[in-house]
Amino acid sequence: MKKHTLRALQLAVTAGILAWIFYDPKMRAQIPAALRRADPRWIALGVLISGLDQIANIVRWWIFLRVQKIDVPLARAAAVFMIGVFFNLFLPGSISGDVVKVLYLAREFHRQKAAVFLTVAVDRLIGLFILVPFALVVTVVRFRWLSQTPVARTLLWLLIAFMAGVVLVIAASFAIAGFGMIDKLPARFPGRARLSRFVEAYQLFGRAWPQTLLGLALSAPILFTFFATWWCAARAFGAEVSLADIFSIMPVVTVITSFPISFSGLGVREELFKNLLGDLAGIPAEVAVLISLTGFAIYVFWSLVGAAIYACSPPFSSRTKSEKAAGLDP
Numbered sequence: 180m181k182k183h184t185l186r187a188l189q190l191a192v193t194a195g196i197l198a199w200i201f202y203d204p205k206m207r208a209q210i211p212a213a214l215r216r217a218d219p220r221w222i223a224l225g226v227l228i229s230g231l232d233q234i235a236n237i238v239r240w241w242i243f244l245r246v247q248k249i250d251v252p253l254a255r256a257a258a259v260f261m262i263g264v265f266f267n268l269f270l271p272g273s274i275s276g277d278v279v280k281v282l283y284l285a286r287e288f289h290r291q292k293a294a295v296f297l298t299v300a301v302d303r304l305i306g307l308f309i310l311v312p313f314a315l316v317v318t319v320v321r322f323r324w325l326s327q328t329p330v331a332r333t334l335l336w337l338l339i340a341f342m343a344g345v346v347l348v349i350a351a352s353f354a355i356a357g358f359g360m361i362d363k364l365p366a367r368f369p370g371r372a373r374l375s376r377f378v379e380a381y382q383l384f385g386r387a388w389p390q391t392l393l394g395l396a397l398s399a400p401i402l403f404t405f406f407a408t409w410w411c412a413a414r415a416f417g418a419e420v421s422l423a424d425i426f427s428i429m430p431v432v433t434v435i436t437s438f439p440i441s442f443s444g445l446g447v448r449e450e451l452f453k454n455l456l457g458d459l460a461g462i463p464a465e466v467a468v469l470i471s472l473t474g475f476a477i478y479v480f481w482s483l484v485g486a487a488i489y490a491c492s493p494p495f496s497s498r499t500k501s502e503k504a505a506g507l508d509p
Contacts, residue, residue: 213469305394
């Protein structure tokens with residue numbers, strides 16, 4: 180019931196915000212002309228860049244699987260990853276695809292369920308290691324530009340609060356791992372078992388530091404190709420917006436849409452683009468909305484690739500009779 184309620188609320192929020200955005204008849208009248216002026220070559224480039232983003236994400240996750248001694252072929256890791264991208268499109272929350280990836284590989288690697296979960300968790304954590312410093316630099320360098328209006332200033336402070344929270348959580352987890360504090364926590368301490376797994380993961384990834392550094396290095400192109408996809412969408416509609424402007428607003432957009440407010444961030448993302456690009460870069464409302472929708476459509480394209488893989492592949496690998504007899508149930 181909770182999941183259905185959340186999904187209903189998300190759909191209601193999405194419909195409400197989109198209705199609010201397209202309520203302006205002047206903006207609706209200008210959308211067809213903006214669409215006719217769109218350059219499909221820039222959209223194709225956006226699809227290509229987004230594809231490079233998916234490839235880098237796959238390789239990074241596969242590296243972390245190898246660190247955790249999960250011997251899965253790169254092709255299988257790519258298939259499971261893309262299936263996760265597909266499910267992330269419509270399941271509640273921004274980490275739903277991660278849950279699907281864990282379920283798939285946990286069925287295939289029965290005795291390494293915790294390790295599979297940790298690869299996904301560390302993959303997300305490493306991504307934050309790049310996003311937070313990048314957002315910090317953007318905040319410092321372009322603070323005045325991002326604070327031109329009350330709405331933009333509020334969104335900027337929400338980003339700052341998010342970064343501060345992430346830094347505190349990461350610092351606390353490292354302190355627990357580094358000083359052996361996990362053993363001093365009471366046995367009934369909430370989340371103690373999960374913290375213990377993270378401590379083990381930190382130690383394992385610390386010993387495999389070359390692979391960890393490679394995964395960290397891949398996080399930069401992952402972040403930049405993701406942001407560049409929306410810049411390509413902006414160029415497709417002839418928007419006079421610089422790469423720096425897109426890269427400045429995208430941390431805010433990424434953080435806000437990561438919360439399960441609406442269906443895949445739809446509606447919320449368009450309102451953010453309309454406000455930020457409109458107020459800060461002088462982009463017309465209809466163009467800003469189309470930029471957002473085009474960037475999302477490129478993401479949907481790769482989600483449909485995941486859907487095709489899901490349709491053509493077995494959902495889970497079957498257990499053998501010997502495994503069942505041995506009691507190796509997931």
